Amino acid sequence: MASRTSRISTATHPVLGVRALNRATLARQLLLSRAEMAASDAVEQLLGLQAQNVKPPYFQLHARLAGFRPAELAGLMESRRVVRMVTMRSTLHTHTARDAFILRSLVQGARDREIGHFRKGLVGVELERLAARARAFVEAEPRTMAEIRAELHREWPGAEPQALSVAARCLLPLVQVTPRGVWGCSGQVRLTTLEAWVPDVVEGHVGDEQSPEARLDGLVLRYLGAFGPASVKDMQVWAGLTRLREAFERLRPQLAVFRDENGVELFDLPDAPRPDADTPAPPRFLPEFDNLLLSHADRTRVVPAALKGRAWAGNQAYCTLLVDGFLGGLWRLGEEGVLTVQLFGHAADAVKELVVEEGERLIAGMAAEGGGSVRFGSIRG
Known part of the structure; x- marks a missing residue:
């Protein structure tokens, strides 16, 4: 009934x-027209940026913000105003430090359930003690996951090493410290707690009722x-x-x-924008794992049913192109600044011109110095 x-x-x-x-x-999602907005405000508006890999957050903002340059987000990473950590769907996201604190606490129940999948490898392990041991270890100095696993395995030699590291990641709000995540920099994934990395933000929430x-x-x-x-x-x-x-x-x-x-x-929300269905939607180049394609149970609002699965090959996600607001192709930016675009199906010459124009904007803003070019070709079979 x-x-x-x-x-x-x-x-x-x-x-x-x-x-x-x-x-x-x-x-x-700021994809109908580029917003005149600071990168930090956009990260907050979007509730974070999917960050499985280092570069996608930068490309996500380039598709959405007017005049965006990678140095803006890189500076936020270095000043610790934004951080990289596991939150929604147990995947890495780039969040403002404030949102990292809020969101990580709200998804803690899901992380606790994740530990349950590894309970056979944690027989005899007291989780509260494990959390305290891991916290002290990573707050002394940022550590790699291999180092965390080895430290915990010394304390619990009978436990399964992978289960120990998963438990530490789920029990503690671990952030990836810079230079990891900074545009143009390289570095191992090293972890410490959110409290140790941005203590002022965390202290600001003490007493939050x-x-x-x-x-x-x-x-x-x-x-x-x-x-x-x-x-x-x-x-x-x-x-x-x-x-x-x-x-x-x-x-x-x-x-x-x-x-x-x-x-x-x-x-x-009653006053949220709901534009007319015929509102023009310009081409947009989105990186792999963009949350636009991952944040609904029914994804047909972005991915036509006939193209379901076309943006993936096994566990590999391709960079995607929006045409008229929907998934319309794939792309890859080579080291020489050559942007290869694969369109799904026939596209009118006028549409191709718009794609090339947007592609040239991508090259100018995100590729290495020295220019580049846009060509149409095959990304996948």
């Missing part, structure tokens, strides 16, 4: 088609501001969390409610 009632009430809500959802999401429910509700509103309109399941996919329905229900009175063409209930 409850599900029938839900279907009846949902049926009264306005319907948003795929193109309307696409344009609304692109507007929140917000309840866990209030913090979660705030995150729901911010998610909708960055990725909405969206369903409960959409946010659960983005965050790697479950059982978020309660938070949405608490907020329902202050949210706008829609449904998609399949009848799925979608929530949104």
